[in-house]
Amino acid sequence: MKPIVDILEERVVSVIAEVTGEVAPGVVKPTQDAKFGDYQANGIMGLAKKLKQNSRQLAQQIVDKLDVSDMCAEPEIAGPGFINFRLKPEWLGFRLTEAIKDKERLGIDPLDNPPTTVIDFSGPNIAKQMHVGHLRSTVIGDVIARILEFWYGDAKKIIRQNHIGDWGLQMGMVIFSMHTKKWREENNITLDNLEHVYRHANELAKNNPGIAENFKQSTVNLQSGDEKETGYWKKACEVSLNACMEIYQQLGVKLTLEDVRGESFYADKLPSVISDLSVAKMLSESDGAQCVFMDGFKTKDGEPLPLIVQKSDGAYLYATTDLAAIRFRVNELRADRIIYVTDARQKLHFEMVFSCVRKAGWAGENVTLEHVPFGSVLGNDGRPFKTRSGENIKLRDLLDEAHQRARKIVEEKNPDLPADQKESIAQAVGIGAVKYADLSNNLVSDYIFDWDRMLAFDGNTAPYVQYSYARVDGIFKKGNIDLDNLIQGDFHIELNDPKELSLAKLLLRYGEVVETVARDLRPHLLTNYLFDLAQAYSGFFETCPVLKSPEPVKTYRLLLCYQTARVVEHGLGLLGIQAIEQM
Ligand code: ARG
16 A cells, blocks of 8 residues: 555645646645644645745645545645645545555555665674674664565565674784683683683783784784684684674574674685776875775865775775675675664764775665664763773673563562563563664664663653553453454444544554655654554553444454554564563
8 A cells, every 4th residue: 555645745746737837746744733634745835935926825726626535634724835634534444444454564565676785784893792882783783674674575685794893903813812722721712711812912912012913923824814823713703603693682683694794705805906996096005005085085184084995014904895895795796775784983984985986986876875873872871881890881791681670570560470471571571672772762863771761661662662562462362352353354444533543543654654764764763653653552542442342343443453463563573672462
């Protein structure tokens, strides 16, 4: 089904053309306030200005010709020339019936010809624990992938790429130590130990140039394929990746080992990046380093800012790998669209990399390159979220704590549930709360990590939305309702009560919201929507008896409940959050 907003937009646009001969947008949007109806066309004022006409008169001419009588009451003109639309209850009932019958896609059409899309997210580094910074990339990237997968209607068009940091000097530092007999005798190869080695090596290198040489040598050995070094490197990668996979599983994130294509994968493609840039006459030497200068990038002092692609000692950089990765993604993975989900501090890096591949012609106009930057996670004091001793908070510990805290809440609310059920509810609520809190903020803003707020059962939180699902399920259980039977029948919903109508309108906006979120990559619009829906359901539930109503109202209301549960479950699913039947 075409979203309501698009149907209205199309009709307004065609009447604008008829009346004025102009191709101009109607700018139809849902209204903020129900007193202006359900949707509003805002485009007339701008058009009138352009045509030097009176905007109210123009709005009147358009309304006179506009036929929306199948779906709306007579449109009204408001203010300087807004056109307000109020949907007819019969039509809403009809649309809702259609949406309910489409069990697969809830009445939402897939996009025509979706682009093959690479989503680069998570990207943890080997020999380091994932920390709360990686939480955001992982959670946001997973949600973007899920939403696009649904919107595209074709999972093959989505390619998840986990660009892990598994190459370069950092690896040399780790494997140099793993090499020493003493270390191996005293340590098992665990992630904790690897991380310790890495930190220690960093410390050593600071005041000991000799050892820094050793690290470099180890790196060179690894990069030239030395068997021993490669063996240690593989082991370190395996141990680190296994730890990541455990976290992905705990988080319910759809990333597997098959999605890993780390920096090392591009190692043999870096020399040709340099030589091709050289052939294209894009390289210049600056202080012995190979650089690319592009228009529009300046240092603070107004000097041209270089993208360094090779250091004077021949070493390649993070950017070089990203250049190679784009070439691979465009040429081999056949990507039409590449999306990077990293923190906002990498904004300039991606701007420069994108500009460089455009200039080199490695990504043509038909390829879209997007960076989705996000802000930092802050503690209650408004400073970066760290442990009391100032260390990065390990993701593993954070997720365990989420589970424990949720477990305590479940224990208080529902002490009589069987233990394993309490466990699974605690998992869904705890992890759901952490993810929801992360997603419900505008991506680019920093947000404060606040356990009490995210686990609250009221407000814009996962538990509140999850609870609305459990509540509907409770009705079905209480009434002993056979859902298959309920929706199989030949029904046509009728809506009368204002609360039924507001709930139905919101339910029917779901497709619009999914489309907007998918187009703009702004997950918080989906959490906002689910929160509104949960509230509308609450309003409906308080004033409209369901099981006690006479037929056919009982069936209509049950169907409203049913669709609410479906949309909540589906929406949470796009956010990678579990809906639960009991809380
Ligand atoms: N490993 C990087 C980090 O921890 C993230 C990688 C992002 N992806 C990319 N293609 N650069 O910040």
